Amino acid sequence: MSDNWTEEELRASVDAYVEMHRLEAAGQPFTKKAYYEDLADRFGRTVKSYEYRMQNISYVYSLQGRQWVSGLKPARNVGSNVIQHLERLIAASEGQKLGSNTDFDATVEKLRRKPPASLPKGKKKPKSVQAAVTQYVRDAEVVAWVLAQASGHCECCEAPAPFVREDGSPFLEVHHVQRLADGGEDTINNAVALCPNCHREFHFGANKRELARKVRAKIPRLQAASEVNV
Ligand SMILES: [Zn+2]
Ligand SMILES: [Zn+2]
Structure with missing residues (x-):
């Protein structure tokens, strides 16, 4: 990332965006500025720089043919590697059930290109995690x-x-x-x-x-x- 955003900071920004996106789709009120201020407190950048970052995320949503958070006009002022990175973080944050371009898939892809020499041992007792996902009640x-x-x-x-x-x-x-x-x-x-x-x-x-x-x-x-x- 040109301006040295850490993975943690990017992830937190994407999480904030995904949450605003979900609230907006559900018609619930929220204040965008409160999210930027929270991020500014945590990572020490200006409120404005988070707003710009959110507009990059809107750009990724627009590429996917999705509705972006209103008021955050898509801005493409980042490279395609950053776009792909944001795409992965959005998918991970949304916890898409069908499995998509998450970090996991990226790891599988890397291993597929350079398979380890020995047979994978796997896990006799796989760990489980609890994940909070938004589910819609379908008709x-x-x-x-x-x-x-x-x-x-x-x-x-x-x-x-x-x-x-x-x-x-x-x-x-x-x-x-x-x-x-x-x-x-x-x-x-x-x-x-x-x-x-x-x-x-x-x-x-x-x-x-x-x-x-x-x-x-x-x-x-x-x-x-x-x-x-x-
Ligand atoms: Zn479907
Ligand atoms: Zn078919």
């Missing part, structure tokens, strides 16, 4: 309706569900085109039934934004969703 009627509508075929690639569940029903997953965490609505106008492959691609594919555009263009009910500004 079961929406999921049931979308699955019925799809009648066993992925609404993206149109292939039949890859397998049936124990109860004989086709296995498809219901995905929100605009993420609930970004203020997306939990309605049939924002939900699609996907095969597991397409679902993963919607989350992790290089072409995920293209895919979202494709299903929106293809499925009329998705055009009725009230999209939050991006």
Whole structure:
């Protein structure tokens, strides 16, 4: 980082941003300045420099096609290595359940390129950690309706569900085109039934934004969703 931000300070800034983002999506009040002041107290930089850093984080959100915290106009005045670093910290901070570009994945990638000479020993008794994650209460009627509508075929690639569940029903997953965490609505106008492959691609594919555009263009009910500004 050009101005020598420590990992700890960057992480704290990203955590603050993710929290503001979550509060805003939930319609709860918060004061941005209070977050900057808290960071300034902890790390001794000016309040203004945290505001700039938050605008870099908004820039990363904008690259991901996500809504940024209002009032924090995206600013790209950092290198692509910093962008990637911020991306990893955001994913880690949000504790994305599907597993994404977290520090863990970065470590796996590093080891994949330079595998250790001996067989991995692993852990006979893996440790567990408690993690606080924000979960949204999803509407079961929406999921049931979308699955019925799809009648066993992925609404993206149109292939039949890859397998049936124990109860004989086709296995498809219901995905929100605009993420609930970004203020997306939990309605049939924002939900699609996907095969597991397409679902993963919607989350992790290089072409995920293209895919979202494709299903929106293809499925009329998705055009009725009230999209939050991006
Ligand atoms: Zn599919
Ligand atoms: Zn999904």
